[in-house]
Amino acid sequence: MADVLIIDGSYGEGGGQILRTALSLSSVTTRPFRLENIRAGRRKPGLLPQHLSAVRAAAAISGAVVSGDRLGSTELTFAPAHPPRRGRFTFDVTETAERGSAGSVTLILQTLLAPLACADGPSTLLLRGGTHVEWAPPFDHLVNSYLPVLRRMGFRIDAELNRWGWYPVGGGEVICRIAPGEADHGDFLPNAVQLLRRGALQKIVGRAVAANLPAHIPQRMTDRARAAFSGLGIPVEIEAQCVTAACPGAGVFLLAKYEEVDASFSALGRRGKPAEAVADEAVAALREHHASGAAVEHHLADQLLLPLALAAGASAFTAAGPTGHLLTNSWTIGQFGVADVAIEPGAQCRVRVEPRTWR
Numbered sequence: 001m002a003d004v005l006i007i008d009g010s011y012g013e014g015g016g017q018i019l020r021t022a023l024s025l026s027s028v029t030t031r032p033f034r035l036e037n038i039r040a041g042r043r044k045p046g047l048l049p050q051h052l053s054a055v056r057a058a059a060a061i062s063g064a065v066v067s068g069d070r071l072g073s074t075e076l077t078f079a080p081a082h083p084p085r086r087g088r089f090t091f092d093v094t095e096t097a098e099r100g101s102a103g104s105v106t107l108i109l110q111t112l113l114a115p116l117a118c119a120d121g122p123s124t125l126l127l128r129g130g131t132h133v134e135w136a137p138p139f140d141h142l143v144n145s146y147l148p149v150l151r152r153m154g155f156r157i158d159a160e161l162n163r164w165g166w167y168p169v170g171g172g173e174v175i176c177r178i179a180p181g182e183a184d185h186g187d188f189l190p191n192a193v194q195l196l197r198r199g200a201l202q203k204i205v206g207r208a209v210a211a212n213l214p215a216h217i218p219q220r221m222t223d224r225a226r227a228a229f230s231g232l233g234i235p236v237e238i239e240a241q242c243v244t245a246a247c248p249g250a251g252v253f254l255l256a257k258y259e260e261v262d263a264s265f266s267a268l269g270r271r272g273k274p275a276e277a278v279a280d281e282a283v284a285a286l287r288e289h290h291a292s293g294a295a296v297e298h299h300l301a302d303q304l305l306l307p308l309a310l311a312a313g314a315s316a317f318t319a320a321g322p323t324g325h326l327l328t329n330s331w332t333i334g335q336f337g338v339a340d341v342a343i344e345p346g347a348q349c350r351v352r353v354e355p356r357t358w359r
């Protein structure tokens with residue numbers, strides 16, 4: 001068995017992404033790891049329901065022997081018994097929490113995608129928890145921004161939203177189907193991609209959504225966002241949507257469609273925050289990205305490092321930043337020695353990911 005890799009979870013911002021990236025890479029490479037000081041940089045350190053669900057999910061696909069897998073734990077050992085295996089899996093963050101949780105299902109999905117794409121056959125994942133929550137990619141970001149780039153890389157994945165899940169109750173549901181990359185059997189090598197230019201902005205689309213709330217809320221968010229973009233001279237298609245969920249929630253989800261790389265933005269509502277303020281926040285995020293001139297939106301940037309690290313050749317992209325998440329995730333990937341990530345800083349940073357031969 002390979003040496004156990006010791007990883008310091010307090011590195012950088014000391015958040016949950018170090019854990020998730022380690023789980024993915026350990027599952028793909030079968031290299032065991034021990035993570036210390038888990039989420040030491042956060043107000044409530046240790047494993048939260050979302051993180052514990054990710055641990056259990058990664059263990060289920062890699063037969064890992066795990067210790068320290070309990071809520072609040074600040075140390076974890078994870079030792080895969082075999083390369084990722086296909087299957088039909090159900091993971092419920094709400095159950096992990098015992099008293100309910102809106103822990104993000106998209107983050108769990110991102111942990112499992114690369115390992116299951118390298119598995120010995122197709123898998124189906126049913127994930128329950130939060131689908132549109134703060135500090136995590138909303139489902140709209142996952143399907144409109146993250147998955148399209150992964151498909152360009154040769155990943156065969158689709159995801160559907162069965163039920164919306166908002167903070168604090170969760171109860172959302174996402175189903176995801178993942179097949180190994182073309183003509184590969186447990187040895188999937190994704191294509192490298194170059195995302196250096198985004199091209200012209202062609203269209204802005206999106207939706208303003210409210211769950212269990214009056215119809216004027218999504219309508220006001222829609223009107224505000226449409227008005228903000230009315231002078232751009234490009235089509236703007238934003239729809240108001242009323243949905244039902246286990247608890248109330250609201251948000252604005254925008255997609256800027258560029259010639260080469262789309263970019264997704266969001267803002268979530270909460271009690272006391274006017275509908276117009278939610279729309280303004282999402283609009284401001286889109287404007288900031290547009291002004292940066294970068295090809296890759298900054299959340300997508302940190303999320304892409306992992307799949308790019310497993311590609312057949314070197315990839316490169318431009319992003320605004322670099323953000324703390326980008327730097328920390330590149331450090332975590334470096335710990336596993338699967339790729340070299342070079343980040344040329346600047347208002348628009350240039351990132352190059354060069355996979356190493358480790359297989």
Ligand SMILES: Nc1ncnc2c1ncn2[C@@H]1O[C@H](COP(=O)(O)OP(=O)(O)OP(=O)(O)O)[C@@H](O)[C@H]1O
Nearest residue numbers: 015016017039042135136137138141299302303325
């Ligand atoms: N609005 C957003 N849109 C898209 N992605 C987002 C958004 N907010 C956060 N993310 C992504 O979610 C991930 C959050 O990682 P982070 O390390 O903060 O972990 P965490 O486990 O959610 O929580 P914690 O920070 O409490 O440890 C990052 O990949 C980040 O880019």
